[in-house]
Amino acid sequence: MSEPLLSIENLSVRFFTYQGVVRALEGVSLHVEPGEVLGLVGETGCGKSVLARCVLRLVQDPPGRITGGRILFKGEDLLKASRKRLRQVRGNDISMIFQEPMTSLDPVFTVGNQMAEVVRLHQRVDRRTAAKICAGMLEQVRMPDPFAVLRKYPHELSGGMRQRVMIAMELSCNPALLVADEPTTALDVTVQAQVLAILDELTRKRGASVLFITHDLGVVAQLCNRATVMYAGRIVETAPVERLFDSPAHPYTKGLLEAVPTLEEDREELAAIPGMVPGLVEPPGGCRFHPRCGRVMPACSRRVPELFRVRPDHFVACHLYGAEA
């Protein structure tokens, strides 16, 4: 078994706010293999965006702080890296795409200026060469008339085009890992399909790994090799995609899948998971899902479930599968 490209071990993040200490991530562990697309699924507020930002240490120190764990990239702990080393990694070995294409680009500089900035920083080429590289990237994301686009300002492009520019920019230095934080959520459905196709094609061609964060199970099914489910700051299940959809183990995952209406079944009501996502200032003790779980046991409120192994590549954080069962 080769070493994973990215390995997050026991990561904990707290946010210190006026309302109290928010325990955004608690003991989160996951790994991404070279060349695979890992989907990170969860509802809004479960901490997946925070996790994504932690990889590149983009969480602002006040108010957020990484209180424990390691993030190993090719064996190197990024949390211990110097600022200089971090800058070398960012945009170069690990790249990130964000959710809002409308605001992710600087409005007062041209697209070309911003793309070239990244290319020249990491590849140390002159302006002409950088422009050629950028135009080449734009072609790969199927942008018509790349050189003209380089001269445009972000507000002259549509949302879908801007997101493609982002993809081009982030892949221009050939990173080994791409972290995509809900890149298509803000786009129309048709544009979504286009962008996903481009993302899929380019990363596969380059053999890059993708950590794909989303709340859309459909996208996970389409794009990802493996999937990890998060709830209220913790990992609850992780498995290859077909397994996850065919036989989900965790009650929360099951609830999520049931909530998706299908055309095949005949149903009277939409199935929803009862209750609400807990606040993270004082989260429920033990398993954070236990107040809403249909199969809760006494142990659930007392002890935090570890990730139990159900199959060789399928892990669940649920006492139902632990020693108690």
Place this chain on the structure above:
Amino acid sequence: MHLLSYLVKRLLYLVPVLLGVTLLVFVISHAIPGDPARMMAGQKASREAVENLRRSMGLDRPLPEQYGRYLWGLFQGDLGVSIRNQRPVLDDIKDFFPATLELTLASMVLCLGVGLPLGILSAVYRNRPLDHVSRVFSVCGVSMPVFWLGLMLLLLFYRNLQWLPGSGRLDVTLAPPVHVTGLYLVDTLLEGDGRKFLNALSHIVLPAFCLSYVYLAIVTRIVRSSMIAVMEQDFVVTARANGIAESVVVLKHCLKNSLIPTVTIAGLSMGELLGGAILTETIFGWPGMGKYVVDSVNFLDFPAIMGFTLVASLGYVMINLVVDLVYAFLNPQIGY
């Protein structure tokens, strides 16, 4: 190209505004309670002189006709005749303009040279000691009575420490430099007279600091708040995520974005400079338009006051136009 069409649009918009300005000045000077003719002639003029003036100025004609005559006079550069020295007001203003210009420019340099870096540092090191100090400084600045500040500066630097002179542009023992621009700092350098240059510099320090203090506070505040707002934007995170050094992020991306609201507010606040010049020049005996108009007020020299008001407003409108153009230049989203 879009900049040019924007300029034309703005200039066209200017016309009704300028007309409105002249109308307002006209209304103030001609249609206010009291006798305009007596105001123009002065309190000491004889009855006959007042009547003569009333006729010659056409003050017995209907108001719209008076306004027409007034506008026509303006086009010819006729701002009236000063009561104090019987010279055309325009000539007086031309004489005193360079001194005010020099003081205003020096103040602006001070403002931007100190205000910009201070605001940036305040934003970057937010809520640390430097930020707190600069915020206290800012609040004091916008709350400061300029004339009082000038007096306190005089007390400290002129009377107590005796470091700097208290009035005028040059020591009375020195002759002014040959008039090229009217700006002593420039003219003394052109003349090659180093000693005179230093002397002129020492004279301008206190008034420039006094005048700029309020404005400096405004600039610092606006730079700080727009930088903070910009630094929370998504594209800043994108830049950092791409490995761009923090200093580049701040000085390239954040600064250019925050310059836009900064320039707007800083430009509009120039009115404070022009108003403050009135007070500063009076305190420091700086022979500019501000001191001129205060002396005119004391004398109730009405034509001079109105002439100055008109010129000041014209200058202010021009400054705003320049600010708008700079704004359009900085912000690619304007003009499309």
Place this chain on the structure above:
Amino acid sequence: MASWQRFKREHQWRIRELLFTLCLMRRNPSAVAGLAIIAVMAAMALLAPWLAPCDPVRISLSERLSPPSSAHLFGTDELGRDILSRIMHGARISLRIGVMVVSIAGGLGTFLGAVSGYFGGRLDNFIMRCMDVVLSFPPLVLAMALAAALGPGLNNAVMAVAFVMIPKFARLVRGEALAVRQKPFISAARVSGAGDLWIVFHHVVPNCISSVIVLATLVLGDTILVASSLSFIGLGAQPPSPEWGAMISVGRKFLMDQWWYATFPGLFILTTVIGFNIFGDALRDILDPRIRR
């Protein structure tokens, strides 16, 4: 008592908001500091006739121009009058000017802005052009021209400064009115037969109230600065009025040897305006709907 209950019920949302605002104010150090300064100055102004150690107009030539002492905390002026007492009475004048200007400019400006923003079209265009014209003058310059034309004197200065401050309110309220105009409850009111002016007063204006209050606080501070500048130049309050600017104008003649004369009145101007500015800024943050949640 039934009407009191009804009042409480109808306005219970507003009362709750008010209490919440007061609670936020208490926890905000700038708000507390600013309010404290304002309260002290206001108290000084209101209670000056009883609080002042000496009679502000009592002339005592034997004590003229004496430095600060236990008898005269801030020294005496050229006629031997106690400067501290005069400053305290000057506070009455300054605050009175401030309140009058803000009332006039705030009232007129709010009305103009609301009407302009709500009705739109040519009326809006015309009013805003007029505001642009007034805003084309540096504020002190215009106030000075107006005050000179109207003649020296406190009331004329008040009118002059109020005129200069009107556009600030007009612009602010117009912006808010434009936003409010689109809201559904306005259409609902119109559909149910409410007259336009009634809508302006009952719906548009109350929605702008918090921003107007913030602006009024800041303008009050500004007014004191402009008014004292006018008095300093010789317009506005005239000697022997104990207005702070006028005192500094006289004190300037004695600056080099009797530093206290010009220093203390100015210190009070500075402090009072700081109080209004700090409080106004804090209030703006407190009333900002995003922060309130």
